Amino acid sequence: MKFYVLTIFPELFLPFREYGVVGRAIQKGVLCAETINIRDFALDKHKTTDDRPYGGGCGMVFKPEPLAKAIAYAKDRSRSAKTILLSPQGRRFNHEIARELAGAEDLILVCGRYEGIDERVCQLYIDDEISIGDYILSGGEIAAMVVIDAVARWVEGILGKTESAEKESFAEGLLEHSHYTRPRRFGEIDVPDVLISGDHEKIRRWRMKSSMIRTLLKRTDLLQEKRLSIDEIDILKELHRDIENIIRDQGLCSADPSSCGQ
Ligand code: 4F9
Secondary structure (H helix, E strand, O other): OOOEEEOOOOHHHHOOOOOHHHHHHHHHOEEEEEEEEEEHHHOOOOOEEEEOOOOOOOOOOHHHHHHHHHHHHHHHHHOOOEEEEEEEEEEEHHHHHHHHOOOOOOOEEEOOOOOOOOOHHHHHHHOOOOOOOOOOOOOOHHHHHHHHHHHHHHOOOOOOOOOOHHHOOOOOOOOOOOOOOOOOEEOOOOOOOOHHOHHHHHHHHHHHHHHHHHHHOOOOHHHHHOOOOHHHHHHHHHHHHHHHHHHHHHHHHHOOOHOOOO
């Protein structure tokens, strides 16, 4: 899969392309992220890429010509590529969109700067707009890195055998279970016994429960949207019983404090 990243700051992508999962994928040749400097397509000797807004007001606007020429150059290199603008006005990026984009051959990512890009470039050249959240960044570059990183994880041959995007958090509609590694005791907290028991079925169920508890506490919305499996419903019922028992015991306590030894 190939990304063409259109930016006035290609240097920002240098370390990003060298390290981690993205760096390894590029080295293996499964992923390509080519930066195209929009400034190279500026028409004047000062290589200007911005101009004052028609109608007045503060801030500058990305000039249409260099941007259009840079997009045309990328399109020439890959005729099937979709052109995506990173913008706070786009559809909100999530793991489903990451998965969808990973199915594309090539993508052209346009990183805006200044107050925005000339509307006519949007109308003529942009196929899709993506936002990574409701805030204004100083440019689309960091958003493009977020998109490339998340999309890359879904591309065949990028994650190792032991890491699988399918099994990751969100793919199954739940948050991931808690993780532990050595030492067995840290900060006076022990690793749960079940994880040392060697009983794979118990471990699987413990992880499922941990995942359900985390999702329930931190992202109830995910749990409400998900179609739960029979096992997952069982775990929720088990948690429900646990909570009811706690409340019942507390109830007894407040009704008759002496019964709790107080
Ligand atoms: C892009 C913000 C994507 C959020 C681009 C200024 C942006 C952004 N998600 N902010 N330029």
